[in-house]
Amino acid sequence: MKKSLLALAVLGAFAGAAQAQSSVTIYGIVDTGVVYQSKVSTGGGNTGSKFSLNSGIIQGSRIGFKGVEDLGGGLSAVFNLETGFTNDNGGLQGSDAVTSSNLFRRKSVVGLSGGFGTVLVGRQTDFADTISAYTAVADFGGLIQNSGSNLNRLQGVRTNNSISYTTANLSGFTGNLMYGFGETAGKTSAGQAFGIGGKYENGPLGLGLNYYQSKAGATPSDVSLIPNGTTVTSNVYTNAANVGSTGQKVLNVVGSYQFGPARVYANYSRVKQDLNTFGTAGFAPTSATLAVSKKADMYEVGTAYALSPSLKLLGAVQHTRADFDGASNKGKLTQISVGADYWLSKRTDLYAFLSNIRATDMVNPGVADSTGNDSSQTALAVGIRHKF
Known part of the structure; x- marks a missing residue:
C-alpha cells in the first residue's frame, strides 16, 4: 500500500512538472462603440448623416x-x-467571399523561440504592425486607417504562407526578416513577398523602420479592406499580365519620445504601386476612372498626454499626397483627430473620439466605415473596449 502511494506521488510530481513547462492561454478583445458620420454617400451624388454601432473601433x-x-x-x-469577429452582429471579421473559410484569419503561426530569437511560419503580419506602437495606430486604431495607415501596413496587414525571423533584444535593438512564398508552379517570383525591419528602444525613445515589397501573383493570397471600401488582395495582387512583377513597395520610418506625461511621435511612409491597376490597394482620383494611386507619401504627428494614470488626452494629424496616372494635380488627404481614453481598470476602458477628414483632387474615403461624398467628413465615436 505504501509503495502504491509512493508511486502515485512520484507520478503526480512528474505530471505537475510537465504541466508547469507547457501552457496555453486564451485571450481576446471586445471593442464596440456608437459612431456618428456626416456626409455619407447615399448614392446619386447625395449625402446623409449616419448612426451605427461598430465593432473594432x-x-x-x-x-x-x-x-x-x-x-x-x-x-x-x-x-x-x-480570429476576428464583429461583435455588433456576431459575424466573422472579413466574412467576404474570399475569406469566409479562413477561421484564423488574423494570425495562424507555429515556431521555435530561444536565445537566438524567434522563427514563425504561417499567416502573420510584417514588422510594420510591431512598430505601429510608436504611431497614432496605438491610440486611435481603426479610426485613422482610411487616411493611409491601412495602405502603408501600419494597421497590420497579413501575409499568407510566410516565414519570419525576429532577433532577441540586442541592447534595445530588435530586427525582423520575412519571406512570403508565392506558391506558383513554374514561376518562383509570382506572388512573393519580402520584409525587413527593426526597432530601437532606449528609455523614453522609440524608433522603427520597415520595408515591405510584394509581387503580383496569379491568384489572391491575402485580403484586406482598403480605404475606398473595396475588398482586394493586399500582399499578392492578381495581375495575370504581370505575374512576378513588383506590385507594391512600402517604407515606414517612425519615431516616438516620452516627455514626462506626454508621448509625442512623428512618422513618414511611402507606398509605390508599380502596376497601378484597380484591384490593388490605394486611393481613387475624383474622375470616374478606376485607376488608383501609383505613389503616396504619408506624414503623421501626434501626442498622447496622461492627465492621470487612468485618463489620456489624444491628438493626431495625418496628411497624404497621392499621385495618379493622367492627373496633373496631386490628391491630398488630411485627417485631424482628438479624443480621450479613460481606463476603468487594467482591462476595460471607455473612449471618445472626434475626427475630420478632408480630401482635395481625390475621392474622400470617409472616416469610419462609409465613403464620403464630399470634400469633408466628420465622425464622432464613443465606445468601450474590454481585454481578457
Whole structure:
C-alpha cells in the first residue's frame, strides 16, 4: 500500500512538472462603440448623416489561443491562433467571399523561440504592425486607417504562407526578416513577398523602420479592406499580365519620445504601386476612372498626454499626397483627430473620439466605415473596449 502511494506521488510530481513547462492561454478583445458620420454617400451624388454601432473601433474584436512548451536548453515551441469577429452582429471579421473559410484569419503561426530569437511560419503580419506602437495606430486604431495607415501596413496587414525571423533584444535593438512564398508552379517570383525591419528602444525613445515589397501573383493570397471600401488582395495582387512583377513597395520610418506625461511621435511612409491597376490597394482620383494611386507619401504627428494614470488626452494629424496616372494635380488627404481614453481598470476602458477628414483632387474615403461624398467628413465615436 505504501509503495502504491509512493508511486502515485512520484507520478503526480512528474505530471505537475510537465504541466508547469507547457501552457496555453486564451485571450481576446471586445471593442464596440456608437459612431456618428456626416456626409455619407447615399448614392446619386447625395449625402446623409449616419448612426451605427461598430465593432473594432480602436482594435478589431478577436479571440485567440497562444501556447508555449519548454523543450529544454533554452528552446521553446510556440504557437498563436487568432480570429476576428464583429461583435455588433456576431459575424466573422472579413466574412467576404474570399475569406469566409479562413477561421484564423488574423494570425495562424507555429515556431521555435530561444536565445537566438524567434522563427514563425504561417499567416502573420510584417514588422510594420510591431512598430505601429510608436504611431497614432496605438491610440486611435481603426479610426485613422482610411487616411493611409491601412495602405502603408501600419494597421497590420497579413501575409499568407510566410516565414519570419525576429532577433532577441540586442541592447534595445530588435530586427525582423520575412519571406512570403508565392506558391506558383513554374514561376518562383509570382506572388512573393519580402520584409525587413527593426526597432530601437532606449528609455523614453522609440524608433522603427520597415520595408515591405510584394509581387503580383496569379491568384489572391491575402485580403484586406482598403480605404475606398473595396475588398482586394493586399500582399499578392492578381495581375495575370504581370505575374512576378513588383506590385507594391512600402517604407515606414517612425519615431516616438516620452516627455514626462506626454508621448509625442512623428512618422513618414511611402507606398509605390508599380502596376497601378484597380484591384490593388490605394486611393481613387475624383474622375470616374478606376485607376488608383501609383505613389503616396504619408506624414503623421501626434501626442498622447496622461492627465492621470487612468485618463489620456489624444491628438493626431495625418496628411497624404497621392499621385495618379493622367492627373496633373496631386490628391491630398488630411485627417485631424482628438479624443480621450479613460481606463476603468487594467482591462476595460471607455473612449471618445472626434475626427475630420478632408480630401482635395481625390475621392474622400470617409472616416469610419462609409465613403464620403464630399470634400469633408466628420465622425464622432464613443465606445468601450474590454481585454481578457
